[in-house]
Amino acid sequence: MAGFVKVATTGELPPGQSKKVDIAGKTVAVFNIGGSYHAMDDTCTHKGGPLSEGHVEGNMVTCPWHGAKFNVTTGEVAGPPARTGVSSYRCRVNGSDVEVEI
Numbered sequence: 001m002a003g004f005v006k007v008a009t010t011g012e013l014p015p016g017q018s019k020k021v022d023i024a025g026k027t028v029a030v031f032n033i034g035g036s037y038h039a040m041d042d043t044c045t046h047k048g049g050p051l052s053e054g055h056v057e058g059n060m061v062t063c064p065w066h067g068a069k070f071n072v073t074t075g076e077v078a079g080p081p082a083r084t085g086v087s088s089y090r091c092r093v094n095g096s097d098v099e100v101e102i
């Protein structure tokens with residue numbers, strides 16, 4: 001059933017940090033960009049690199065394997081070699097919980 005699922009506490013995910021979570025059969029990367037939380041599929045569309053381990057600069061994450069760039073707020077691809085974006089998911093803060101809508 002779709003709904004918001006707790007993936008972390010705000011204390012676990014301070015600004016500039018990211019985390020990989022497994023929810024509802026999906027592997028999702030959750031990012032804190034300047035206090036705003038964003039979630040998208042963790043798996044790079046190029047060859048499957050873990051985007052939660054990528055370098056984040058502004059709203060962009062760089063895949064640690066071959067350098068594709070993705071917009072963390074939308075999941076859209078922003079630089080090669082990946083050609084397609086990843087799914088993104090809505091996030092919210094509920095008390096001290098960070099929740100992702102799956």
Ligand code: FES
Binds near residue numbers: 047048064066067
């Ligand atoms: S696996 Fe991400 S750029 Fe190649």
